[in-house]
Amino acid sequence: MRSRRGRCRSRSPTRCGSNRRGDARVPSAHRGRLSWNQHRRIAGNRCGRSPTSLSATVPPQTKSKSARAAAGDLTDADVVAAVDAVLAERGYDGLTVQAVAARAGVRAADLRARFRSPHDLFDLALAAYYDRHRTALAAALAADAPLRDRVHQLVDAWLDTVDANPTYARIVQAQLATDGRHAERIREHLRRALAPIETLLAEVTPADGPLAARHFHVSLAGVIASYFTYTPIIGTRAWGNNPLSPGALAERRAHVHWIVDVWLDALTRR
Structure with a gap:
């Protein structure tokens, strides 16, 4: 049955001859297994409707599985x-x-x-960040070199980690300052990452008092990490340049090494 415009008005695909098992328009893999709507689309092709690609007859589960x-x-x-x-x-x-x-x-x-949540994603990324941090510090601490050289290698490894991941320094500071959702996990990561530093500095520091290794450990963390939390706020206006540019970071690295030399000189003279 055809309308004045010559298009098939039949609602039954069998009248257009498209429901036969041997129809060449039906892929052999799907003959006898197509839905009624899929047969209608093929019937439309036989009746002058716009062509429907054979991919349309493939069950939608295929794409979701991919x-x-x-x-x-x-x-x-x-x-x-x-x-x-x-x-x-x-x-x-x-x-x-x-x-x-x-x-x-x-x-x-x-x-x-x-x-299940962004918090789970952040926990994974945070663990990976501190794994990179610990690996870099461990390599520096294991070097066969004088104490001063090992401390400077440790500083370089620490700076390299933070330079490559400046966002984490700010997030860690914010989480610890507000006792955020990830604060306890961060504390555990920090204890594991920084404990070897105290062991290294213990070679030239007393066990207790203002010159104990624990103070230099915290001081060094502040010298390195605080740069990435404060300077993005005040650096450009106060200094006239981007504090995270390669030139500014190289200048900061030289300053940190100078501070470490001052500390080590004072400790060895006492």
Whole structure:
């Protein structure tokens, strides 16, 4: 049955001959297994309607399985890289599962199956940050060199870690200052990361008193980390340049090494 415009008005695909099992327009893999609507789309092709690609007859589960497979292939390192990028762009308050999924190239629902909230994502990235920190410090501390050289190598390793991840310095400070959700986890990471530094400094410091290793440990942390929390606020206006530019960071590194030399000179003279 055809209308004046020549288009088939039949609601039954069998009248257009498209419901036969041997129809060449139906992929052999799907003959006899297509839904009524899929047969109608094929029937439309036989009746002069706009062509429908054969991919339209493939069950929709195929694409969702591919998406799930892609999310399943996502490694923790991929997730951490996506979290780091979102934190650098939006800060801690802008971290969402949707933003990380978009950066990683997967569906938010698939990512949420592994990480239920932004807090879970941040915990993973935070652990990876401190793993990098501890690895760098351990390599410097294990070097076969005089104490002064080892301390300077430790400073370089610490600065390298923070230079590459300046956002974490600000987030860590904010979490500790406000006793935030991640504060206790950060304290544990800090204890593990900084304990070897006290062991190293104990070679030239007394066990107790104002010159004990624990004071230099905290002082060194402040000298390094505070630069990345204060200077983004006051640096450009006060200094006239970007405090996180390569030139400014190199200048700061030289200053930190000078402070360490002053400390070590004073400790060895006493």
